[in-house]
Amino acid sequence: MEIFDRLKKMLSLGEDKAMESETIASIVSGVDFSGAKLWILVLAIFVASLGLNTNSTAVIIGAMLISPLMGPIIGMGLGVGINDFMLLKRAFKNYLVATLFSVATATLYFLITPFNEAQSELLARTSPTIYDVLIALCGGLAGIIALGSLSQRSGNVIPGVAIATALMPPLCTVGFGLATANWLYALGALYLYLINTIFISVATFVGVTLIMRFHKKEFVDKQREKRVKRTIMGIAIITIIPSVFITLGMVKEAMFNNRCKRFCTNVVKVEGAHIISHTFDYKNRSMRVVLLGEEADSAAINMMEERMADYGLEETTLEIVQGTSNMKAEDLSGRLHLEEKQTLALQNQVMEYEKTIRQQRAELDAYAGAESHAKVLLPELRTLYPTIESVSTGRGMVCFKTDSVLADSTALIVSIRSKKRLPAAEQSKVEAWLRQRLSGSHVYINWCD
DSSP states (O other): OHHHHHHHHHHSOGGGBOOHHHHHHHHHHTTOOOTHHHHHHHHHHHHHHHHHHHTOHHHHHHHHHHOOTHHHHHHHHHHHHTTOHHHHHHHHHHHHHHHHHHHHHHHHHHHHOSOOOOOHHHHTTSSOOHHHHHHHHHHHHHHHHHHTBTTTTTSSHHHHHHHHHTOHHHHHHHHHHHHTTOHHHHHHHHHHHHHHHHHHHHHHHHIIIIISOOOOOOOSSHHHHHHHHHHHHHHHHHHHHHHHHHHHHHHHHHHHHHHHHHHHHHTOOOTTEEEEEEEEETTTTEEEEEEEESOOOHHHHHHHHHHGGGGTOTTOEEEEEOTTTTOOHHHHHHHHHHHHHHHHHHHHHHHHHHHHHHHHHHHHHHHHHHHHHHHHHHHHHHHHOTTEEEEEEEEEEEEEEETTEEEEEEEEEEEEEESSOOOHHHHHHHHHHHHHHTTTSOEEEEEEO
């Protein structure tokens, strides 16, 4: 019981919780879309469309940080959570305005841009998964808790939520689909946008009712209060029910794809062949695997089909594509892409080896050059100072202490031996001459007795 109490205290917002009225006012102020905020939204949509068009992740992230789209979505969740029907209607109206302006702006951009091919960043916004639902839920909860917290309100939580939930890229992809008459892209992206909207609002509702426990709005007219509550509850249920079915469908599809992947990894094994591509069709319960190399015989394929029941794929059709005569264009493309990736990886490895060899060669040249210095320096020094017997040179690590910090440096070490110890003034002249003579090198001079 003590552990539970301590955990409850740790999870409580406590003194960090902002005043309820202050938090509500902050959220309400971000609901309306007009003037500067609408201009910023339009420009942010242009920036995001440019990022999607050029496949630039950094530009897309920047656009998401600029966009003020989160305001009405959080406002809808708050309106449901505190029984504020007027706030809900106001937030929903502004949400529709923001959505229409965003789609119109993106459509206009993709109508006039000369680059209208679908890049990977665009394609990623047309196929929502269960992870998008979880991201929207967790991000929405983090956002509403940050807005109700004194210490986190001005931090980087809200911008982080805007990036993680990615509301703008799907809207831009809707515009791309409309501009290019690719209705599947437009519907898929709109589907992702609605999922993010619904679950951010649901997360806000959960945050204000269960975590921060905001006071609900009271009406003097109790009958009207009941009607408003029924209306809000009805809207909430209508909003949540489709998303529940969507989520269940995505979970089933994700589980199907996972079972197919495990089946391909563990069962589809042919000696002398490897898988170059595989596609799974949840709707038609089919799996297509392309093999390159030795062909599997009918017995091996029958064995694979028998093993499908072990992975919950009893009603799934397995199609094995072998050789190149019946290989589709996308499969050949997959093979070429695989070989291209392998070649690129090998080229990168060779470049790293060449870089290492150049560095080692430079170090060897430096050491070889250091050894040759002695043969040149000794005659020159003996001309000036006949008492000098020998000079030795070499590369080495010199350690020294400066400001109580131990440091080291690679240097050319010159050791000088003389029959008669030179006066300090003469040694200084020799050292100055050597540093001038060996310019460009870090020289350390050692006098031997």
